[in-house]
Amino acid sequence: MDEKVRLKGTPIKRFDETITVERSSTAKYAWTAGQAISRFLVELKKGKLIGRRCNKCRRILIPPRMYCESCFRATDEWIYVEPIGTVNTAVVSYITTTREKLEKPLIIAVIEIEGTGGSGLFHYLEGVNPEDVINRKVFGMRVKAVWKPEAEREGSINDIKYFVPITGGEEK
Amino acid sequence: MKMNINLKNRVAIVGAGLTLFRRRLKETPKELAWAAAKMALESAGLELSDVDAVVIGTAPDAFDGIHMKGEYLADGSGGTGKPVMRVYVGGGTGVFTPIAGWWHVASGLFDVVLAVAEEKMSPAMPHPQSVFAHIWDPIIERPIGPNLIWIFALEMHRYMYKYNIKKEDIARVSVKNKRNALDHPAAQLGAKITVEDVLNSEMLVYPVQRLDISPVSDGAAAVVMVSEHIARRITDSPVWVEGVGWSLDTVHWTGRDLAYPKYVECAARMAYKMAGITNPAREIDVAEVYDPFDYKELHHMEGLMLARKGEAPILTREGITERDGDLPINPSGGLLGVGNPIAAAGMMKVTEIYWQLRGEAGKRQVKKPVYTGLAQAWGDLMQVGTVIVLRAG
Ligand SMILES: [Zn+2]
Numbered sequence: 202m203d204e205k206v207r208l209k210g211t212p213i214k215r216f217d218e219t220i221t222v223e224r225s226s227t228a229k230y231a232w233t234a235g236q237a238i239s240r241f242l243v244e245l246k247k248g249k250l251i252g253r254r255c256n257k258c259r260r261i262l263i264p265p266r267m268y269c270e271s272c273f274r275a276t277d278e279w280i281y282v283e284p285i286g287t288v289n290t291a292v293v294s295y296i297t298t299t300r301e302k303l304e305k306p307l308i309i310a311v312i313e314i315e316g317t318g319g320s321g322l323f324h325y326l327e328g329v330n331p332e333d334v335i336n337r338k339v340f341g342m343r344v345k346a347v348w349k350p351e352a353e354r355e356g357s358i359n360d361i362k363y364f365v366p367i368t369g370g371e372e373k
Numbered sequence: 374m375k376m377n378i379n380l381k382n383r384v385a386i387v388g389a390g391l392t393l394f395r396r397r398l399k400e401t402p403k404e405l406a407w408a409a410a411k412m413a414l415e416s417a418g419l420e421l422s423d424v425d426a427v428v429i430g431t432a433p434d435a436f437d438g439i440h441m442k443g444e445y446l447a448d449g450s451g452g453t454g455k456p457v458m459r460v461y462v463g464g465g466t467g468v469f470t471p472i473a474g475w476w477h478v479a480s481g482l483f484d485v486v487l488a489v490a491e492e493k494m495s496p497a498m499p500h501p502q503s504v505f506a507h508i509w510d511p512i513i514e515r516p517i518g519p520n521l522i523w524i525f526a527l528e529m530h531r532y533m534y535k536y537n538i539k540k541e542d543i544a545r546v547s548v549k550n551k552r553n554a555l556d557h558p559a560a561q562l563g564a565k566i567t568v569e570d571v572l573n574s575e576m577l578v579y580p581v582q583r584l585d586i587s588p589v590s591d592g593a594a595a596v597v598m599v600s601e602h603i604a605r606r607i608t609d610s611p612v613w614v615e616g617v618g619w620s621l622d623t624v625h626w627t628g629r630d631l632a633y634p635k636y637v638e639c640a641a642r643m644a645y646k647m648a649g650i651t652n653p654a655r656e657i658d659v660a661e662v663y664d665p666f667d668y669k670e671l672h673h674m675e676g677l678m679l680a681r682k683g684e685a686p687i688l689t690r691e692g693i694t695e696r697d698g699d700l701p702i703n704p705s706g707g708l709l710g711v712g713n714p715i716a717a718a719g720m721m722k723v724t725e726i727y728w729q730l731r732g733e734a735g736k737r738q739v740k741k742p743v744y745t746g747l748a749q750a751w752g753d754l755m756q757v758g759t760v761i762v763l764r765a766g
Contacts, residue, residue, distance in 0.1 A: 202724070202728050203734065205558070206558045208391055208412075210392040210408065211398060212398060232512060238513065290531035290534065292578050294523060294579075295577060295578065296520060297518075298518045299499075309517075310527075321627035323519075323527070324517060334579060340534050359516050
């Protein structure tokens with residue numbers, strides 16, 4: 202098919218002149234968190250990060266799974282890990298979930314949780330400037346979770362407010 | 374060495390069809406599917422009565438707001454009263470659809486299969502972006518409020534960091550593909566732009582800017598796939614399906630190496646083994662590589678082993694991936710230029726390789742003689758690779 206072929210299809214030029222049928226779905230879902238994530242959420246509410254260890258590949262899976270998808274066997278035990286990690290990658294969002302402009306840009310990162318053998322969480326990163334992301338200074342930076350006050354936690358991934366850099370000399 | 378598999382039939386593509394790709398088309402999904410399917414059949418010189426089975430590819434039902442989309446599309450795709458199957462692997466669907474068509478014929482079950490891919494993203498209001506919100510884990514990920522662009526930006530930035538890649542070297546992909554698309558009759562966004570235009574376009578999620586991204590589109594594409602004895606009867610220039618491969622990683626993308634798409638490599642290895650390809654960078658003459666974002670073309674060239682890790686930007690800078698280069702990539706104009714009606718976009722890549730291998734691509738025809746080509750798609754939660762290797766008859 203060369204460049205001269207005329208293909209079918211009728212572009213709509215004035216979309217504002219079309220009639221939109223409004224139909225909002227009333228579907229609501231009661232998702233089960235499942236065995237692994239239920240415990241994970243309960244522990245988040247306590248201000249703790251927990252994973253499941255696979256004794257065969259020695260990974261600690263976060264978010265936890267009752268089975269190891271690589272070894273295809275049941276994971277062996279629950280194990281608490283420090284909510285500390287290193288920034289694997291980070292970006293600066295100038296838009297919201299629905300693509301509206303954000304007044305204050307948001308920094309989002311994938312954080313490799315220390316000692317897990319590669320498990321990562323994606324979450325907000327505070328305490329760094331967009332410039333630190335753009336000049337890639339944040340890559341490899343050690344960060345720690347900042348928890349919501351206990352009374353405000355509800356058993357959600359958002360019980361961690363965000364991650365912040367661990368400043369020089371500070372340990373855990 | 375070729376994979377030792379016993380196939381009942383060798384499979385050829387003998388016809389291809391497309392509609393325009395546009396932000397909003399007046400036609401319904403069925404009408405689009407019909408237009409592409411009819412064009413494919415006519416180009417093969419076949420009638421619907423010659424077709425034994427139909428394979429349909431289309432991405433999430435939620436774009437159209439119509440569930441059982443395969444069943445919905447069946448009549449427009451020529452499936453009435455025939456064995457019909459819908460396949461779906463997110464953005465990988467467009468190449469997975471002819472893969473499914475291939476096994477329908479290779480197995481010996483059918484001689485003539487019509488493979489149709491359709492996507493209409495325009496019905497979702499106010500923007501299909503809201504539909505993408507449903508792909509994340511509802512408990513662990515959705516409360517963070519992810520935007521689809523976030524995860525690609527995270528992957529792109531990791532890739533840039535790991536190999537120290539400059540944004541301008543990524544922007545060259547967008548410039549090349551939009552320029553190539555000027556010669557594609559379906560193209561939505563063919564344009565002459567510069568690297569500076571990309572770098573000056575609206576910043577959405579650093580490092581992703583507006584001109585790094587393919588558009589939202591409506592469109593359809595189709596191919597006719599037949600067994601060898603039918604192919605020999607109806608055409609002098611069949612395009613053989615020499616290898617197919619597909620692979621899926623887990624949805625746990627935050628634990629993955631974001632700088633390298635291993636699952637694309639797995640899919641490519643399967644297809645290469647089947648096709649007897651041992652040095653893809655040398656043996657693949659032309660490739661249509663999935664490019665919903667400009668960095669993805671580079672990422673996928675590396676996953677397909679057409680470039681060494683971190684080196685696809687260098688090949689691009691040196692002009693090797695241009696139409697007159699040694700390894701032309703996305704001579705159609707890709708998703709960045711032709712448009713991205715998800716399943717139809719992947720299938721459009723297959724149609725382009727089909728036309729390139731037959732020497733029928735007109736102004737888009739790559740300069741060097743081409744014998745072996747590849748099309749690849751990718752999708753879901755950055756976890757699927759689908760690959761097809763085609764060879765001129
Ligand atoms: Zn394991």
